[in-house]
Amino acid sequence: MKWKLLSGVLSLVLALPTLAVAKEPTPKSAVTDMAASAKSAILMDADSGTVIYEKNSDISLPPASITKIMTMLLVMEALDEGKLKLTDKVQASEYASSMGGSQIFLEPGEEMTVDEMLKGVAMASGNDASVALAEKLAGSEQQFVAMMNEKARDLGMKNTKFVNCNGLPAEGHVSSARDIALMSRELLKYEGITKYTGMYQDYLRKSSPKPFWLVNTNKLVRFYSGADGLKTGFTSEAKFCLSATARRDNLRLIAVVMGEPNTKTRNAEVSHLFDYAFAQYTNIPLYKKGDPIGTLTVQKGKVDKIPLTAKHSYSVLLKKGDAGKGIRQELVLEPNIKAPVEIGQPIGKLIVYRGDEVLSEFPVESPLAVSRAGWWTMLRRATGKLFLSE
Numbered sequence: 001m002k003w004k005l006l007s008g009v010l011s012l013v014l015a016l017p018t019l020a021v022a023k024e025p026t027p028k029s030a031v032t033d034m035a036a037s038a039k040s041a042i043l044m045d046a047d048s049g050t051v052i053y054e055k056n057s058d059i060s061l062p063p064a065s066i067t068k069i070m071t072m073l074l075v076m077e078a079l080d081e082g083k084l085k086l087t088d089k090v091q092a093s094e095y096a097s098s099m100g101g102s103q104i105f106l107e108p109g110e111e112m113t114v115d116e117m118l119k120g121v122a123m124a125s126g127n128d129a130s131v132a133l134a135e136k137l138a139g140s141e142q143q144f145v146a147m148m149n150e151k152a153r154d155l156g157m158k159n160t161k162f163v164n165c166n167g168l169p170a171e172g173h174v175s176s177a178r179d180i181a182l183m184s185r186e187l188l189k190y191e192g193i194t195k196y197t198g199m200y201q202d203y204l205r206k207s208s209p210k211p212f213w214l215v216n217t218n219k220l221v222r223f224y225s226g227a228d229g230l231k232t233g234f235t236s237e238a239k240f241c242l243s244a245t246a247r248r249d250n251l252r253l254i255a256v257v258m259g260e261p262n263t264k265t266r267n268a269e270v271s272h273l274f275d276y277a278f279a280q281y282t283n284i285p286l287y288k289k290g291d292p293i294g295t296l297t298v299q300k301g302k303v304d305k306i307p308l309t310a311k312h313s314y315s316v317l318l319k320k321g322d323a324g325k326g327i328r329q330e331l332v333l334e335p336n337i338k339a340p341v342e343i344g345q346p347i348g349k350l351i352v353y354r355g356d357e358v359l360s361e362f363p364v365e366s367p368l369a370v371s372r373a374g375w376w377t378m379l380r381r382a383t384g385k386l387f388l389s390e
Helices: 062-080 116-120 127-138 143-154 179-189 191-197 263-280 375-389
Strands: 004-007 041-046 050-054 089-091 111-115 201-204 213-215 227-235 239-248 251-261 281-287 292-299 305-309 314-319 328-332 345-356 357-365
Touching: 041 263, 050 179, 050 263, 062 116, 062 127, 062 143, 062 179, 062 191, 062 227, 062 239, 089 127, 089 251, 089 357, 116 127, 116 191, 127 143, 143 179, 143 213, 179 227, 179 251, 201 239, 227 292, 239 345, 251 263, 251 281, 263 281, 292 328, 328 357
Parallel strands: none
Antiparallel strands: 004 328, 041 050, 041 251, 089 111, 201 213, 227 239, 239 251, 281 314, 292 305, 328 345, 345 357
């Protein structure tokens, strides 16, 4: 396949899926002891998807309540698409209220807003709140789980199968550190989520005679500088798990550990991973959200040109001291793209170089659907070009 090359232009992936290629910035052997007690672990730059450190990152393990990252992701996606509003009421079914483990003690028929339910999931790891939100969005937990698994496939999560929406023990309910990092990265695209995951304490049922005090199960949001999420997990089978995120300056990190022996070790090893990356790396911003990044030409379409803008901030991870020297970018688009074009259709790729070395590649997708133009539109365009040529 031939490609059209536009030198010096860097484009943010418009629906940023997972990173296609990322050159690891440091040998794994240099940092292999940073999560010594974890069964598996990964440390990732959230913006670029570059993996800084990993240990058994593709092993399928029970994820416990880290599962709720996908539950929150689908809720945030629905909010973004207008399918839900934060003020919408969510009524707890008898089934949702029957969930054991961590909960916010919903009574059958009790109503809370989506906003309140999200607090219950993000901070208190409410199994009952998770099911209530799942039923609100999909009609049943079973249908919601089908949505979870479909989203996992879309994100390239190859070692994950969800059986429920809250992570309670179930046969065949598994994920991996890499997959959890991928869905964590996707969740972090919704900037409003850290309002919930980064809050240390709050209340539900504030106006009732018995307000319910919420304390975040992720203590790093209080004790680690820059930490603002994402989700803890524990069952006797999974042991202690955590997908954590922290941001300092331009660098946001995601660290996932699974199978830790206790909370103290879990938090210490995640802190160690963060300390290492913040000390060694920096993120060089390339585009901000909304920046124009180019134009896609569509042949025989109702719209012949699609402006491309950055849907998210975009950056490249470098060792401190590199200062972005020798970085260059190329946007490669497929030639002769003809209508109809579907939203999300692959249209090319972005390549980031340092000298002649490829640092990373990202897929680029169409932000719009373009149907085929009628004969009258095509005639007007041809006539216009004729007059312009004269």
